[in-house]
Amino acid sequence: MSTVLHLRAETKPLEHRSCLTPTTAKALVDAGYDVRVERSPQSIFEDKEFEDAGIPLVPTGSWIDAPEDHLIVGLKELPEDNFPLKHEHIQFAHVFKQQTGYRETLSRYENCLYDLEFLNDANGRRVAAFGYYAGFAGAALALEIWAWNVTHPDGEGYPAVKPYPNEDALISHVKGSIEKAKAVNGGAEPRVIIIGALGRCGSGSVDMCTKVGLGEESILKWDMAETAKGGPFEEITQSDIFINCIYLMGKIPPFVTREAINADKDRKLRLICDVACDPNSPFNPVPVYDIWTTFDQPTVDVSGIESGPPISVISIDHLPTLLPRESSESFSSQLLPSLLQLKDRETARVWADAKKLFKEKKAEL
Ligand SMILES: NC(=O)c1ccc[n+]([C@@H]2O[C@H](COP(=O)([O-])OP(=O)(O)OC[C@H]3O[C@@H](n4cnc5c(N)ncnc54)[C@H](O)[C@@H]3O)[C@@H](O)[C@H]2O)c1
Incomplete structure (x- = not known):
């Protein structure tokens, strides 16, 4: 039977x-x-x-x-x-x-x-996970909302997000938004730093950035080797977008802090997408926000920024739903x-x- x-x-x-x-x-x-x-x-x-x-x-x-x-x-x-x-x-x-x-x-x-x-394989690794598309969707929203912020200097918040019927529709939408932002950004594309770039979520984020046409030099791919020196990292405040894709396993020095943001007088950072999103963990390496955001209200601003444009954080814990x-x-x-x-x-x-x-x-x- x-x-x-x-x-x-x-x-x-x-x-x-x-x-x-x-x-x-x-x-x-x-x-x-x-x-x-x-x-x-x-x-x-x-x-x-x-x-x-x-x-x-x-x-x-x-x-x-x-x-x-x-x-x-x-x-x-x-x-x-x-x-x-x-x-x-x-x-x-x-x-x-x-x-x-x-x-x-x-x-x-x-x-x-x-x-x-x-459900784990013989090495204790999950047999199936949504990580890749979490990173892919997270990077898409990060680029999209970065572009929105650049083209809406009045501070108007990004509207509610709806799922896309397929990957091509998402990519072409994000590409269009980046082009509009470049037009008011002196032609410059965003510099993105992805930490945890070798993992499932991280590789999805790298692929999204590549598929919308960002140049190799605009995508900083960091993993364990690069963070071994201990944060906070100037490379984050000197990037337009920071995407955190690490699998948090214990206490580590924070990657970015309010103090580090305020100390960088020439800060570029405008957008953080915390794909890992552990705001409730005492070891959260992105301790500049403390709530989860949603597709209806995808961002929260970092409080306590002393100068320069605001920094938005995306901390949605069901990103793969976008695709x-x-x-x-x-x-x-x-x-x-x-x-x-x-x-x-x-x-x-x-x-x-x-x-x-x-x-x-x-x-x-
Ligand atoms: N927001 C969402 O919708 C969503 C969806 C799926 C997964 N997640 C979360 O994303 C996280 C990552 O998941 P994954 O499946 O990609 O894990 P993974 O194990 O495949 O990848 C994690 C990567 O992070 C790296 N890493 C770990 N600690 C680091 C450090 N201190 N510095 C630099 N790199 C470091 C690892 O080397 C690895 O390459 C998990 O916390 C998972 O729960 C979120």
Whole structure:
């Protein structure tokens, strides 16, 4: 009997991404899995795209009544409720680190929760992550809002951001904005410093800067070697845009501070995009702001700036949502090799480890 995967429609507001795409769903079917996809009014993938790939559609929300041996696949949290969850679920649940409400949510999972955040390969590295498109989208917004600030010296704030249908649309929009900014900026393109440039988010940021046409000399790519001397760094205040993409693992000297900003009388820095965005961490290496921003209000200003133009910070913690199609495709294809092992999930290491973790977390309740 084949393993049945039931892709549930996402219900979290504004979530257009999907854990399975027409491409990966078809690959699973080709490998002998039985995949059903709920009709979804909010997915970036139209129902017809799944249908065209030969995947049967089922009603929205029908996972609840699906036979208990079907695996329920989703991306983000289930809507809040209190009925017991009898199926095995694959999704991000945000409950294993004792997040707000974790007890109530985790206690509902009676069978198994395979949390996507904790599916690791043999080296302990996540099998699938959204990092690349977080960095890509973060750099796009950074360039876009830098250009807006340059062309709106009256201080008018950047309007709400909407997801883009695809990468090309985003790139061409950002390119146009940079051209307008260059026209009032003496023809100069922005100098961007990316820290954590060798990681997933960082490489996405580098690629975005390259794809919109910035020259090599305008993109400073820093990682561990360059920050080893310890911040704060003049190279940041001397760049127009700073994009922080590091994976913070403990206490490090800050990369930039208010004092360093005020001390640089010839400061260029106008825009910070904190992709890593750890404003609540005592080790936050960008301690010049303390809130998360949103697509509705994408920036917050650095307070306490004594002279020169304001500095805006973008600290959105769900950046890949800007490009739901490509970010889903990338995530789902990274996940596919593990999904293809689901029929042997009792013994396949990645799933067996995830189940063990679930059991430990349940036992701790
Ligand atoms: N804002 C969002 O929407 C979003 C989305 C996904 C991930 N993230 C976050 O982005 C961060 C990075 O994720 P990732 O997947 O790219 O991690 P990663 O491990 O792939 O890359 C991190 C990079 O940072 C470098 N680094 C670490 N400490 C450094 C230091 N002190 N100086 C210079 N470089 C340093 C590492 O060498 C590595 O190249 C994580 O905190 C993750 O939670 C944010």
